[in-house]
Amino acid sequence: xxxxxxxxxxxxxxxxxxxxxxxxxxxxxxxxxxxxxxxxxxxxxxxxxxxxxxxxxxxxxxxxxxxxxxxxxxxxxxxxxxxxxxxxxxxxxxxxxxxxxxxxxxxxxxxxxxxxxxxxxxxxxxxxxxxxxxxxxxxxxxxxxxxxxxxxxxxxxxxxxxxxxxxxxxxxxxxxxxxxxxxxxxxxxxxxxxxxxxxxxxxxxxxxxxxxxxxxxxxxxxxxxxxxxxxxxxxxxxxxxxx
Numbered sequence: 001x002x003x004x005x006x007x008x009x010x011x012x013x014x015x016x017x018x019x020x021x022x023x024x025x026x027x028x029x030x031x032x033x034x035x036x037x038x039x040x041x042x043x044x045x046x047x048x049x050x051x052x053x054x055x056x057x058x059x060x061x062x063x064x065x066x067x068x069x070x071x072x073x074x075x076x077x078x079x080x081x082x083x084x085x086x087x088x089x090x091x092x093x094x095x096x097x098x099x100x101x102x103x104x105x106x107x108x109x110x111x112x113x114x115x116x117x118x119x120x121x122x123x124x125x126x127x128x129x130x131x132x133x134x135x136x137x138x139x140x141x142x143x144x145x146x147x148x149x150x151x152x153x154x155x156x157x158x159x160x161x162x163x164x165x166x167x168x169x170x171x172x173x174x175x176x177x178x179x180x181x182x183x184x185x186x187x188x189x190x191x192x193x194x195x196x197x198x199x200x201x202x203x204x205x206x207x208x209x210x211x212x213x214x215x216x217x218x219x220x221x222x223x224x225x226x227x228x229x230x231x232x233x234x235x236x237x238x239x240x241x242x243x
Contacts, residue, residue, distance in 0.1 A: 024130065087108070215241075220234075
């Protein structure tokens with residue numbers, strides 16, 4: 001079978017598990033994030049669509065809006081390319097306990113479907129070697145909801161796992177930041193809200209962020225040995241959401 005796609009990836013120290021201190025994990029060298037409009041334009045220009053990009057975008061937005069509506073009514077969705085469902089997180093202490101928004105969470109879960117899974121055999125992975133010795137964020141966990149690389153609960157803890165992310169140095173820009181994708185406002189975590197500060201793990205209290213989507217950045221001068229003269233920035237390659 002001919003290879004239709006290629007993904008490039010770098011290797012990073014595996015700090016997610018402790019089984020083998022010398023192993024690595026691969027992290028995709030991500031291209032830019034594509035919007036619905038950009039995907040529809042690509043489909044029209046590539047010849048993958050028999051309608052205009054604007055018509056395809058309009059139909060897609062209508063579909064996604066209706067899908068969200070049905071998910072909110074508790075229905076599951078199977079598009080063939082992905083499945084989606086509504087899940088309730090949190091513990092109920094007795095049979096008579098009711099849903100409490102301060103204790104329980106509603107999240108939407110998406111998983112690959114059969115059609116998307118079938119495309120995996122068409123992908124070639126090009127390992128570019130071990131990444132430069134820079135800081136990287138590999139995974140974050142919202143401790144309130146248990147959500148990984150997805151939700152943020154303001155006022156609760158966020159666990160950040162990566163490499164060389166310890167907050168150190170005297171540069172005033174060092175710290176943990178949440179950047180609103182709509183406004184580009186940067187909210188810095190107060191120093192006293194950094195609960196754990198280790199080279200491969202941070203635990204921070206999430207600031208009082210308004211609803212929206214956010215990029216996460218860690219800015220530090222930490223490295224093995226002497227501090228860096230200038231800070232470097234590690235950015236999570238997933239968007240995080242405050243509901």
